[in-house]
Amino acid sequence: MLGFYVHVPFCSVRCGYCDFNTYTASELGGASAPAGASRATYAEAALAEVRFARATWPDEDRPVSTVFFGGGTPTLLPPEDLTRLVAGIDETFGLAPDAEVTTEANPDSVSADDLARLREGGLNRISFGMQSAVRPVLAVLDRTHDPERVPRVVEWARAAGFDQVSLDLIYGTPGESLEDWATSVDSALACAPDHVSAYSLVVEQGTALARRVRRGEVAPVDDDDLADKYVLADERFGRAGLGWYEVSNWARDDAARCRHNLGYWRGDDWWGVGPGAHSHRDGVRWWNVKHPAEYARRLDAGESPEAGREELTAEERHTEALLLGIRLAEGLPTSVLAYDEQRRLPALEQEGLLDVVGDRVRLTVRGRLLADGVVRDLLD
Template identity: 70%
Template sequence: MPSALPEGDPAPADGSLPPAALAELGRRPFEVYVHVPFCRVRCGYCDFNTYTAEELGPGVTRASYAEQAVAEVRLARRVLGDVDRPVETVFLGGGTPTLLPPDDLGRIVRAIDDELGLAPGAEVTTEANPDSVDLGYLERLREAGFTRVSFGMQSAVPHVLAVLDRTHDPERVPGVVEAARAAGFEQISLDLIYGTPGESAADWETTLDAALACAPDHVSAYSLIVEDGTALARRVRRGELPMPDDDDLADKYLQADERFAAAGLGWYEVSNWARDDAARCRHNIGYWTGADWWGIGPGAHSHVGGVRWWNVKHPKAYAARLGEGVSPAQAREVLDAETRRVERVLLEVRLRDGLPVTALDAPGRAELEALVADELVEDRADRLVLTRRGRLLADGVVHRLLA
């Protein structure tokens, strides 16, 4: 598969963590991510660690995946020790988690609650393709404790979906959103992609119209990135499709931001908008603000107390390790204080709540006045918050802060 894992240092076979990392538990929210690596069809732009049935090979099935995920949850309990560390959020991503039966997804969430404990009011999210669920499926997920669902809408325009190799009917989206409401989900999110080759401004406007007509609580809108090793990258390299144009991407971002704001959706991260603070994705906020989390599944990444590790990539290797009673972790790295500070700047700069100026070193603080003069950040004494123009040039802002 196109995704590559970093090198890192060897991870212990028992998954154990340094005492210094364990000592930090409880200082930040604790989260669980569950990677479900299965897809019905591989999308041409996707470089995530996912597999169709044909790519899995012999001896690997979806039917046994919940059992493997539960085994890793139990491993997490052993590694983290006996102190209660309630899980604030759970997020099932992929891949397409909803290719598994709802009872399997519920079994994984129950194991997290049984072994680690869900905090009161925990946010429990699953991603879903519009063609992978119906009312009955969503009702069973809600009964299993899921509170939030994120639908991969991407576009409302058939020819744009075709370039992305998305197979769902865009006309299904309003129906599944309504079904999720009827099932009692507290929050409903839509994921969109803009900048697909051949997508006009009118096409993007059609997608925005369709998304807002669903009255979602939350929207994520990401510019298309042509990742090396994907089918889309090969088509671009052969000249079949053009590379996304930076000016077009900027125009479509502004188009989206204006429409979302007018509909009452405020930005809280560069690519995410929510109806109010309660509708923000708490799980993703945890990533952006340095929370601890355990990543379950093939290729999943974890972070606890400044130690980051990642699991073996292929489902067959993942299942084999758990079957042998050893950790599926392939490698890890221990982050030093400066690396953690730099990563904090990289991530928190993207948030509407901003980055405390105290997180910057002396050269970074010295750059603030120039960034304000360039209308890239707001003129504040205590926090660095991007302006709208700054959001378009966020990578450049970070570069100047860390140069």
């Protein structure tokens, strides 16, 4: 499968937990921002990279199966900019007839009219950053949206004709009780989403939240608390008809699974457009320069925006296949495991971390909580 990821590096407010390559308007110079560092000119720079991708892969004949707009907040760009990018990818590479075209969106970054124009322009899947339904939890995360707006934007997306609507949640925020988390889970399910992503909070070094934890202003993340919240979510999602298909993702049926992200977990190929975006093809990974102004300058000069690359060794590719594939509900074929790794399966099964069913290895619920540890045990 061939996918395109388009990174939109703009945010209205920097969230304290986020370490993504994103910028507020003031960080980029406001009205005096250079070309490419401005929302008004960003789509042209991204389209230039799409054309550069075609020149780099002149013989690529696969149609694009998935397009994913992430960020940042992609919907801070006008709907016409996002749909122009979809059209540009279609004109340059060709979209598959059933292509999945997704955008992330903050609930307060779109109107009903915006969603209608996005759908008319070819986007068919949307993922709203709900994160929590509890105001004090949202405040700790520096999220600015009103939680009562989430049901409205979901309703607007349905009315606009989006095929799939997803909600993103975060659990483990300092000060969040188990009851708070249950409220968020139940509020998300009340919106009847097709798909839910639920990620444990990771306090990344260098973020404002990490500094608050270090100063003792908020409590550090507790692993036992995260485990309790994961189990609660998994049970309630399951009762509501959402089945897990990846450790942090649940879908109403196979059609509702995020095909773009499945491409990452299965080791497919994708081109990442935008500052700091990563790409992969045939075991080679590369990434772009991070600052939007330098990114745009290079493309305007006809230069590659690439900042670096690496070619994975056979051992690294094997490790990644295990690390990512084990996270999927479909499991890993035992045939991909080396002899010594297969010999470790009975002990891990005895510990209740995985099941061997036929010729596939699948994580149990306990194994999902300790997925990285399971991989380490297999590789050691």
